[in-house]
Amino acid sequence: MVEQCASCHGEDAALGAPEGLNFPVGLVSGAGEQAISGGRRLLWAQANVHRQRDLIYSQVVNGAMPPRGFVPAGDSAYADADGNVLPSLRTAEGQEVLRNWLACGSPVIERTTPLAQPCTAPGECPVTNFCVLEDPDPTDEIDPRNQCLAVGDIVPAAGGGVDCEGEPQATWSWIYTCLFQADQTCTSAACHGGGAMGGALAMPDAATGYANLFEVESEPAGACMGRVRVVPGDPDASLLVHKVEMGNPMSCETPMPIGPPPLSEEEVGIIRQWITDGAMNN
Incomplete structure (x- = not known):
């Protein structure tokens, strides 16, 4: 998405990309207000990808996107942790990677190093508005208690014992x-x-x-x-x-x-x- 789509579908739609089809899912940079603005941008982009997931996938597998001749058809410049180069979106393997990513809620990474942001209430977290008040995994190196949830972090389960598979309840x-x-x-x-x-x-x-x-x-x-x-x-x-x-x-x-x-x-x-x-x- 960053390499083969963002040049047109970035923060500002360009080169004929329809308004509203923006997917700026790149990492957040900077600190202070710049980091807050970048985090909100990333959250918005992730939500927009999720809403448009069927359209995104159909455009890619039908060959309409990315435009031929505009984006290189070869392998990606990115690789996984084992050094395996990621496949192009034009290959069946690359489209399967895209399908899995979209099906899993298009997870994103906010930054490459953790951002410690203490909090005692949701309102103190200007980006995600989610303050983790309990430690879901005490074995973590970074203690997440009383920390703002970062973009891309997994939200602790909070079902409260509600059974969504059973009879609907007017509660x-x-x-x-x-x-x-x-x-x-x-x-x-x-x-x-x-x-x-x-x-x-x-x-x-x-x-x-x-x-x-x-x-x-x-x-x-x-x-x-x-x-x-x-x-x-x-x-x-x-x-x-x-x-x-x-x-x-x-x-x-x-x-x-x-x-x-x-x-x-x-x-x-x-x-x-x-x-x-x-x-x-x-």
Whole structure:
């Protein structure tokens, strides 16, 4: 992606690349505000790749991208840890590597050396908005307790015992875990996990998400200005329902989630029932 796509699909689309198809997944450089800006760029790029994964893969395997004659057709200049040169995107092997990467959520690396950033709460982490307060692996050389999660780090499991394979439950814990958090449908770090794309509605965890939804007005700007996100007992007046319900005429700006697949009628029905029942934090 960096070598054969980024010259056109970088931070600024160039040479005919459609606007919005930007994939600047290169490493973050610099420190301070430059590092924060670079981290947010990388998070956004990873989320954009994930949303466009089917289009990216089909364009490559169909031979439309990268453009012939523009990108060298030979092997990559990059190699793995064992010195094996990576294959070109035009080869079957290279396309299989791309397929696996996309299927695994397009994992990225923020930097080549760890960045220690102490924290005591999610709001102290300006890029990922995720503070690791427990040590998931005490054998690590770098103690991750009270450290901001870096771009590309694995988020500790936080299912809270919710069974997403069983019968759907009209509870906040089930909705957050099984609809919003599952496959990072809504809570990816670039979107409502706290990233810039999520606007003022941050949902990095169930407690924060509930606090930012329940009887809270939308940000004081844009087409959604002043709309209440969740009105207990009244799903038809709740902005959350307007945003996730396909074809709802009250949906201001962009319906959610961005990119396929949308929530099903059954899933929206669960959200509606939860709000009808009072939108309890259960």
